[in-house]
Amino acid sequence: xxxxxxxxxxxxxxxxxxxxxxxxxxxxxxxxxxxxxxxxxxxxxxxxxxxxxxxxxxxxxxxxxxxxxxxxxxxxxxxxxxxxxxxxxxxxxxxxxxxxxxxxxxxxxxxxx
Amino acid sequence: xxxxxxxxxxxxxxxxxxxxxxxxxxxxxxxxxxxxxxxxxxxxxxxxxxxxxxxxxxxxxxxxxxxxxxxxxxxxxxxxxxxxxxxxxxxxxxxxxxxxxxxxxxxxxx
Numbered sequence: 001x002x003x004x005x006x007x008x009x010x011x012x013x014x015x016x017x018x019x020x021x022x023x024x025x026x027x028x029x030x031x032x033x034x035x036x037x038x039x040x041x042x043x044x045x046x047x048x049x050x051x052x053x054x055x056x057x058x059x060x061x062x063x064x065x066x067x068x069x070x071x072x073x074x075x076x077x078x079x080x081x082x083x084x085x086x087x088x089x090x091x092x093x094x095x096x097x098x099x100x101x102x103x104x105x106x107x108x109x110x111x112x113x
Numbered sequence: 114x115x116x117x118x119x120x121x122x123x124x125x126x127x128x129x130x131x132x133x134x135x136x137x138x139x140x141x142x143x144x145x146x147x148x149x150x151x152x153x154x155x156x157x158x159x160x161x162x163x164x165x166x167x168x169x170x171x172x173x174x175x176x177x178x179x180x181x182x183x184x185x186x187x188x189x190x191x192x193x194x195x196x197x198x199x200x201x202x203x204x205x206x207x208x209x210x211x212x213x214x215x216x217x218x219x220x221x222x223x
Contacts, residue, residue, distance in 0.1 A: 036213075043213045043215050046211075101158035101161055104155040106155050
């Protein structure tokens with residue numbers, strides 16, 4: 001099956017700093033990847049669609065200048081949380097679609113102090 | 114916009130059968146998919162229905178009625194390891210983008 005990896009799995013940072021999260025498709029090419037955020041005991045909220053070689057498409061209410069997405073290759077998408085604040089603390093998950101279904105990275109737990 | 118409704122919690126007995134329902138309202142529809150998520154983990158894809166009817170994958174089956182904007186996930190021969198959250202998700206205007214429902218927490222008791 002399709003494998004998606006994420007790095008780092010866990011990150012703790014100080015308020016005001018920026019954090020970059022990488023999402024890689026290991027055994028397939030993904031022209032499109034999706035970024036989700038999940039708060040404790042809640043559902044996954046789609047933040048944006050990452051498009052290889054072009055600008056990301058953000059969902060309503062998601063600040064594109066705060067959550068920078070880059071999809072420079074067919075196997076790598078990055079999400080950078082800029083000027084992170086405690087309210088950005090969450091579980092960030094990337095996903096890609098293949099013929100067999102949708103596959104998710106293991107997630108990155110971000111804690112902003 | 115899109116909205117999906119699921120029961121927030123369901124409890125069942127080990128070895129039994131449980132059905133988790135999902136109703137949806139979307140501006141466009143390509144299909145309904147189901148995911149399992151254990152605490153602290155990422156979602157795992159279970160099944161996908163694009164057309165009306167039942168799809169069976171081992172102990173799990175999923176059903177879709179497009180005319181009723183309704184689907185369900187059926188879990189048979191429940192095992193303790195099936196205790197998890199289950200999400201339905203719709204593919205709206207784009208076939209590859211998915212929007213998640215609120216999730217159903219399934220608890221299995223011996």
